[in-house]
Amino acid sequence: MAGTAGPRAAQLRAQAAAHSAHNYHPLPVAIAEAEGSWVTDVDGTRYVDMLAAYSAINFGHRHPRLVAAAQRQLERVTLVSRAFEHDQFGPFCAELAALADMEMVLPMNTGAEAVETAIKTARKWGYEVKGVPQGEAVIVVFDGNFHGRTTTIVSFSTDPEARDGFGPYTPGFRIVPFGDLTALAEALDENVVAVLAEPIQGEAGVLVPPPGFLVGVRELCTAHGILFIADEIQSGLGRTGTTFACEHDDVVPDMYILGKALGGGIVPISAVVSSAEILGVFQPGQHGSTFGGNPLACAVAREVIAMLATGEYQERSAKLGTHLHNRLCDLPESEVREVRGRGLWAGVDFTRLSGRKVCERLAERRVLAKDTHGSTIRLAPPLVISEDDLDWALDQLAAVVR
Numbered sequence: 143m144a145g146t147a148g149p150r151a152a153q154l155r156a157q158a159a160a161h162s163a164h165n166y167h168p169l170p171v172a173i174a175e176a177e178g179s180w181v182t183d184v185d186g187t188r189y190v191d192m193l194a195a196y197s198a199i200n201f202g203h204r205h206p207r208l209v210a211a212a213q214r215q216l217e218r219v220t221l222v223s224r225a226f227e228h229d230q231f232g233p234f235c236a237e238l239a240a241l242a243d244m245e246m247v248l249p250m251n252t253g254a255e256a257v258e259t260a261i262k263t264a265r266k267w268g269y270e271v272k273g274v275p276q277g278e279a280v281i282v283v284f285d286g287n288f289h290g291r292t293t294t295i296v297s298f299s300t301d302p303e304a305r306d307g308f309g310p311y312t313p314g315f316r317i318v319p320f321g322d323l324t325a326l327a328e329a330l331d332e333n334v335v336a337v338l339a340e341p342i343q344g345e346a347g348v349l350v351p352p353p354g355f356l357v358g359v360r361e362l363c364t365a366h367g368i369l370f371i372a373d374e375i376q377s378g379l380g381r382t383g384t385t386f387a388c389e390h391d392d393v394v395p396d397m398y399i400l401g402k403a404l405g406g407g408i409v410p411i412s413a414v415v416s417s418a419e420i421l422g423v424f425q426p427g428q429h430g431s432t433f434g435g436n437p438l439a440c441a442v443a444r445e446v447i448a449m450l451a452t453g454e455y456q457e458r459s460a461k462l463g464t465h466l467h468n469r470l471c472d473l474p475e476s477e478v479r480e481v482r483g484r485g486l487w488a489g490v491d492f493t494r495l496s497g498r499k500v501c502e503r504l505a506e507r508r509v510l511a512k513d514t515h516g517s518t519i520r521l522a523p524p525l526v527i528s529e530d531d532l533d534w535a536l537d538q539l540a541a542v543v544r
C-alpha cells in the first residue's frame with residue numbers, strides 16, 4: 143500500500159469502493175484539480191501526471207486554448223443531434239480530413255465506438271465493393287491487441303481478463319502474431335476484408351513492431367485489395383512525435399481510427415477518417431450516435447486539430463521523447479529488462495519489481511504512472527510537459543528503481 147492517501151482521499155476511496163463497480167484498481171490518489179502536467183489531490187498534494195489519461199490529455203490538463211474553445215461553444219449551442227446540421231460539423235469534418243490527408247470523417251464518441259464503426263465500414267465495403275459473400279467477411283487482428291471493451295471487440299481480444307466470461311463471442315475475426323508478416327500472409331484468404339492494427343500496441347506495453355512490419359502490412363493489404371485500418375486512438379495526434387504513428391514508416395492506411403486526445407481532455411469524441419469511396423458505403427439510417435459529432439465536441443476537436451496543424455506539439459514530443467528514452471536507457475540493467483516506445487511514450491519492463499509496485503512507489507514520490515501487464519509500466523506524459531518536470535519525474539523513477 144502506498145502511503146500517499148490523506149484523510150479525505152481515504153474517505154473518498156472507501157465511498158467509491160462501496161458504491162462503484164470494481165472494474166478498475168486505481169492508485170490511492172483522489173484528484174481535485176489539475177493544470178498542465180500537474181494534478182492536485184483532495185488533500186492538497188501535487189503530482190506530476192506521467193500517464194495523461196492514456197494519451198487523452200496530450201495537451202495537458204485544461205489547456206487554455208481548449209478551455210476557451212469549450213467555453214465559447216457552451217455559450218452558443220451544445221447538442222442538436224445529427225437530425226439537423228450545425229455550424230461546427232462541416233468545418234470539423236473538413237479540418238480533420240485535411241489533417242489526415244483523407245476525404246471523409248465519421249464522428250462518434252468513445253474509441254470503442256469508432257472501432258465498431260471501422261468494423262461495420264470494412265464489412266459493408268467488403269460485401270458491396272469487394273464482393274465477399276454476405277455474412278462471410280473476416281477481419282484480421284493481432285495477438286495482444288487492445289481496441290476497446292464492447293462485446294464484439296473483446297471477442298477478438300487475446301487478454302483473458304478482457305475476454306473471459308463475456309461470450310458468446312462475435313465471429314468474423316482471425317488473430318495472428320503481432321509483427322509476423324508470414325503469418326499475416328497465410329491468414330489472408332478471399333473472405334478477408336481488412337487488417338486492423340495498432341501501429342504501436344499501447345495496452346500491450348507500448349510494443350513497437352519490428353522494422354518493415356507496417357510497410358509489409360500495407361503491401362499485403364494493397365496486393366489483396368483489402369483495407370488497412372490503423373487504430374491510432376492512443377498512438378495518434380502527436381504522441382509519438384508525428385501526427386500519426388504510421389508516419390514513422392511512411393505508411394498510409396486506408397482508414398484511421400482516432401479518439402482520446404481528439405477531445406482535448408474535455409469531451410469524448412472519436413472518429414473514423416478515410417476515403418469517400420470507403421466511408422461512402424453508409425446510407426442514412428445505417429449507422430449513427432445521438433452525441434456523435436455534437437457542437438461542443440466538434441468545437442473542442444477543431445481547436446485540437448488547429449494546434450496539431452502547426453506541428454509544434456509533434457516536434458516537442460519528438461525532442462523530449464529522445465530525452466525520455468535516453469534517460470530510461472540509463473536505468474540500471476539489473477532492474478530494467480527493456481525500454482520501448484517512440485516520442486513521449488514508453489513502456490518499461492522491470493526485472494524484479496511489479497509494475498504495480500513501481501507505480502505505488504512513484505505515487506509516494508508524487509509521480510502518477512500506470513502499470514500495464516505484470517512487470518511493465520507505461521509512461522505517456524502530456525506533450526506540454528516542461529523538460530524540468532520531465533527530469534524531476536524521471537529522477538523519482540530512478541530513485542524508485544534503485
Ligand SMILES: *Cc1c(COP(=O)(O)O)cnc(C)c1O
Nearest residue numbers: 252253254288289290373375376
Ligand atoms: C483506449 C483505446 C481504445 C478504446 O477507447 P475508449 O475511448 O476507451 O473506448 C481503442 N483502441 C486503442 C488503441 C486504445 O488505446
